[in-house]
Amino acid sequence: MFSNFYKNVFLLLLVMTSFNLAIAKNITNTEDPATGTVKGKVLSSDKQPLTGVTVGLKDTKYLTVTDNNGNFRLKAPAGNYILQLTFIGLSPLEQAVAISAGKTTAVPDILLSDSYAQLQEVVISTAKKNKSVSKESDYIARMPLKNLENPQVYTVIPKELLKEQAVVGYSQALANATGAVSGAKAGNGQNYLILRGFADPGFIRNGLTSPQYTDVDPANLERIEVLKGPSGTLFGSAQISYGGLVNRVTKKPLDGTFANVSYTSGSYSLSRFTADINTPVNKDSSALFRINLASHHEGSFQDYGITQNYFVAPVFTYRINKRLDLLVEGEYYTRKATSTPILTIPATSGIKSLDQLSSSIYKKSFLTNEIAFKGTVTNFNMQLNYKMSDNWTSSTNLASSHTDYDYPFLAATIASDTLLTRAAGKTYYDLNFLELQQNFNGKFFLAGMQHRILVGLDYLQRRHTFYSSRAAYDKFNYRKSSGPYVGIDQFDAAIAKLTYNPSKPNSNIYAAYVSDVIDLTSRLNVMGSLRYDDYVDNGGANYKQGSLSPKLGIVYQLVKSHVSLFGNYMNGFNNVSGFDQNGNAFKPQHANQWEGGVKAEYLDGRLTSTVSYYDIKVENILRKDPGNSAFSIQDGTQRSKGLEAEFIGNPVQGLNIIAGYGLNDSRYVQSNPDIQGHRPALVPNNTLNYWVSYTLYQGAAKGLGIGAGGNYYGQNFFDDANIVNIASVNVLGASVFYNQPKFRISLKADNLTNEKYWVSSTPQMPARVLGSLELKF
Helix, strand or coil, rough: CCHHHHHHHHHHHHHHHHCCCCEEEEEEEECCCCCCEEEEEEECCCCCCCCCEEECCCCCCCECCCCCCCCCEEEEEEEEEEEECCCCCCCCEEEEEEECCCCEEECCEEECCHHHHHHHHHHHCCHHHHHHHCCCCCCCCCCCCCCCHHHCCCCEHHHHHHHHHHCCCCHHHHCCCCEEEEEECCCCEEEEEEEEEEEECCCCCCCCCCCCCCCHHHHHHHEEEEEEEECHHHHCCCCCCCCCEEEEECCCCCCCEEEEEEEEEECCCCCEEEEEEEEEEECCCCCEEEEEEEEECCCCCCCCCEEEEEEEEEEEEEEEEEECEEEEEEEEEEEECCCEEECCCCCHHHHHHHHHHHHCCCCCCCCCCEEEEEEEEEEEEEEEEECCCCEEEEEEEEEEEEEEEEEEEEEEECCCEEEEEEEEEEEEEEEEEEEEEEEEEEEEEEEEEEEEEEEEEEHHHHHHHHEEEEEEEEEECCCCCCCCCCCHHHHHHHHHCCCCCECCEEEEEEEEEEEEECCCCEEEEEEEEEEEEEEEEECCCCCEEEEEEEEEEEEEEEECCCEEEEEEEEEEEECCCCCCCCCEEECCEEEEEEEEEEEEEEECEEEEEEEEEEEEEEEEEEEEEEEEEEEEEEEEEEEEEEEEEEEECCCCCCCEEEEEEEEEEEEEEEEECCCCCCCCCCCCEEEEEEEEECCCCCCCCCEEEEEEEEECCCEECCCCCCCEEEEEEEEEEEEEEEEEECEEEEEEEEECCCCCCEEEEEEEEEEEEEEEEEEEC
């Protein structure tokens, strides 16, 4: 019954899209109000143009930012407004303005006091990190909800922080997440983040499923949102982890014209070019276009290794009328890179710690540049937002993602203290995702209480083709050499006789969800959410499975608008195929989290902190049947509990602080004998991330700044059996930068103390230095 109902979701979403477009045409033709334009210039107290000031019409969605000459231009329906100039950390500056139909209203130059000018310097140079203090997001709860009202814990990593840290790789950006470990998979370079004991692949983009089975270029990131805990109720189960999820939020067009071009060069032949170009498409700026470009070339600290990435991300928005907005965006990413080694260390090897291997294999790749990974990723998103009334909105979303890659590899196995064996193989992936999602958001009063409600329908289609095979190639003493050179001819000969058995896992997921936030009092609100998923596997397993996923939360503002006590119950799930030896079908796997804590915001939002304790229990995990190892039973459990604390602040102008700590105890409670009671691989007990910066905002050297910080990862294990130890490490970095309205210069040093450390089987970058120059037009 449920399956037949939800199969109509796809058709319903198409109908909603057509309906909204029809409304758009009707409104455009008959109801579009007369519009006008307001323009002006923002100057500092010493009459210097201020760049990047947010200028908007209060209590509306119309906003822009000043260009490099301090100018702004804003189009809106005719009427009387309050023009608002906003800076993080201070009260907005406001003045009345009247917009006349068909006319351009020029306001006198706006001079900001010293305090505002000083703040601008902070925002442009180091204190752009302050934007991470402002945590409000429509994606996290799929509705507008302030941080102090939200019972869920999350971290926001803004693009300003990434620029300050001179980030050139996505894993570097993810290292700013509290209580987490970032890394990239061997082979395809796919990024992941370990959250609360579980690895999340980071497949959510702008709130929708957009898997990227290779590296991600950070060039078009507006911010990264890291949600904590199982979030199946609003995001489903297909592409997220029980520990949380990572949502990549991309840059959108802004009103105005600007272009930023940067070049970065550094150790190991790093050469990176990026461009960010924004422009109106028509005279009234109702249509806007923005494009981000990147070219990334880099060598390796190992004996072999070359990476060549190209990236382009155009995005177009069209304000059809005062009620309807259209957004269309795309991404194209291509990667060619030396296939990074896959390293296996079996229990029989006698290796107890990766420190035993560092001196011998840290800088050895055990392959050559002729054996290269080649892959492309294409993402396409479309969003249609319709304001149905003052209290109700509709959002129709489409996301399409395609990844294909060809991955030849040499897999290395440490067989003993001296012997390494290699296998030659090849993997091919062709992955296609299509998601259609319809959301309705509304607010209303019932029995004197405000309700903020979300009702949504979701359809996700997955179509994959996959094959992989390998065969033994050679063996040698890795203490003495990197092995015989393997060129493409030798490699092709080695895999010529391999046989492949293509796998084509295909599935459809039909879902519906609802979420309601009720304000019981001005300080107390409760959240209730529920999702139903109908999973239909059309691949080899050919099965159907349904699952309910609830979410509950409560928030009490102990000090109104400053301190909140919160608690949540959250659920995540995964579909499981197969049967036990008695023919009983397996049930969905479920994770349930209980969490409580406190959130605080002070100094007009310039200081924020979150402290919470969580407990996650995963049930219905498959393990080998003790009575018949050919079958599985479904009584496995895993437990992950811990404490997280985050502080972000701008206590005085120019000084910015970010600090996060995570304490985690994760165990396989009921599992196979070799791992029962053990910690999952790659999950440290303690993590710490920190960054402190200071910028001069007055005097001859204003715009000059310095930042320093790092990451501490506690001891963890290479394997679930906890045989091979990975030592704790503290990795330090520092940057110096000089930011001006027309240019920015920065110098960054990574891994200052030249630590030799590992994330999983991948040796990490030793000390390196890079410098960048950005020109602003």
